[in-house]
Amino acid sequence: MKLVPLPLGSGILLVSLLLLLPNIIYSQSHSPIYAKVLCLNSPEGCECKISENKSARIFHGEAAVLEEFPQNTEYWKIRTSKQICQYPRKNLKALGYQSSFRPMQTSRDHSPKSLYQLLQQEDADRLEKTESQSLGIYYPTYYHLALEEAFPGTEIAAYSPSGKEIGRASATFLEQVRWEGSGIAKDGKKYHFAGEGKYELYDLEWGWGAGYGYQVYPYRTIAISFKDLCEKLRSKISSCSKSKVIGALAYIPKIKEKRIRMQDGKVHDGYFCLNDTGSPLYIRDDRMDIFVGVHGGGSPYQPAELSRNTFLDAGIFPLYPSDWRMYTSEKERFWCPQEKLPRNPYSPSETECKLDYHAIAPEKGMEMRIFFRKDGSLVRCKP
Incomplete structure (x- = not known):
């Protein structure tokens, strides 16, 4: 499955350490802590308090940076692309990342084939x-392609469909291989997800397509x-x-x-x-x-x-993810039916669907x- 990845790695340790400390105020000396907004079954969005008398609506899947997150409060201050506001901490999912990784700084040639x-x-x-x-x-x-250098962690064995151990790599990296389809480990081995928790090694420039x-x-x-x-x-x-x-x-x-x-x-x-x-x-x-x-x-x-x-x-x-406005679980989203798609997505009518990316x-x-x-x-x- 090929989707935008949510990198995990040493950033998780950073998040864990920070959240253990009481009354921490985010400062520029730390790497920013990102969180995913959770707001289920609410196509109109969820309330995020700007002040005592003013609030905004934010949507499931929006990215937020934690600004203030003391442990003894119900609400945390977050910064989204549009505003700074207070949102229930129970509906914020902190996500880690490898802060030192720079995907554009690679020696691999990304020039398009002629x-x-x-x-x-x-x-x-x-x-x-x-x-x-x-x-x-x-x-x-x-x-x-997933890269193990971007997803470090505890090494585990990787097994082929026949059950043979074919290598060892971090668990978070192998999870990303399952998500992206293929990836390159720190030792240079290239893994392709073979289904049911199994992997295959391959020796191609980048990876296999759809057959x-x-x-x-x-x-x-x-x-x-x-x-x-x-x-x-x-x-x-x-x-x-x-x-x-x-x-x-x-x-x-x-x-x-x-x-x-x-x-x-x-x-x-x-x-x-x-x-x-x-x-x-x-x-x-x-x-x-x-x-x-x-x-x-x-x-x-x-x-x-x-x-x-x-x-x-x-x-x-x-x-x-926030370009879909209706979720019934963290990842299960509502897709507008074909017959309800707006003829003019920039100005949908009252009877047309406005809950996914076509109108958003x-x-x-x-x-x-x-x-x-x-x-x-x-x-x-x-x-």
Whole structure:
């Protein structure tokens, strides 16, 4: 499953130590302590007191920095992106992070592969003259390889599907491998989650995609729901299935228009390969997950420096948990039914759904296009 990670590590120790001390007032000498706001079954948000006579509404999943958190009070002072207010401490979940980790400071080359490496030469040569079709608007998140250096902790054994011990790594790192799909340990071993608490070792540049020999590449791979992609392409691809559409070449005009300067000094051309997927609980409908190598995943629950990636620096913002406004449990969110989605997300009508990212964060959406050859076949990246 590929989602924005919530890094854990030495920051947990920091949080634990601080919370043990009575009447602590946060100061700039400490790394900021981030917390996730909990506010269940409340689409209108929950009250956060600004003063005796004034309050604000904040929503489940919002990121907050703890400003004052004495142990003998019911409310803690928090700072969100919009205000400073007092919120019930029982509804704040402190989250740790590895404060010294800098995802952009890596020797790994994150330059996008050239189109001639990704496509058949004939397709690359004719691309500008190839017919394209819009898939509509897609909304991004980012995913990446987990790195053990960002998730230190107690070492445990990692086992293969056959039950053989294949290595040892920190428990928090292996949990992130389960979350992200793949990761690199401190000893250089590359782990891929194989399901049911088991792992496989692999020796690829970055990692496997969603099958059929496809690999993932930074700033070129997008994970989507192939089932939902097929729903959009049934009129063009008979008996559409994952095997017929995986690797489809996609183009996002907004990425090209942003003129994003990549590691190799070149401007990103806006092309991607749809060759990975994620959990159907999160990567569904018009959701896409962009692979960014070992760069940051854009998590709001840590300082910006720890979440950076090249696209985010250029203003391509991902969806955040708080872009869904109704949760029935910490992670179980409400998705607007397709028939209730606003026709104009910037101005939804009274009868249309306003409880998810379509109405809450419409500015994050980007058009995606795919390509068909003259014979009607889909242009796809090579495995």
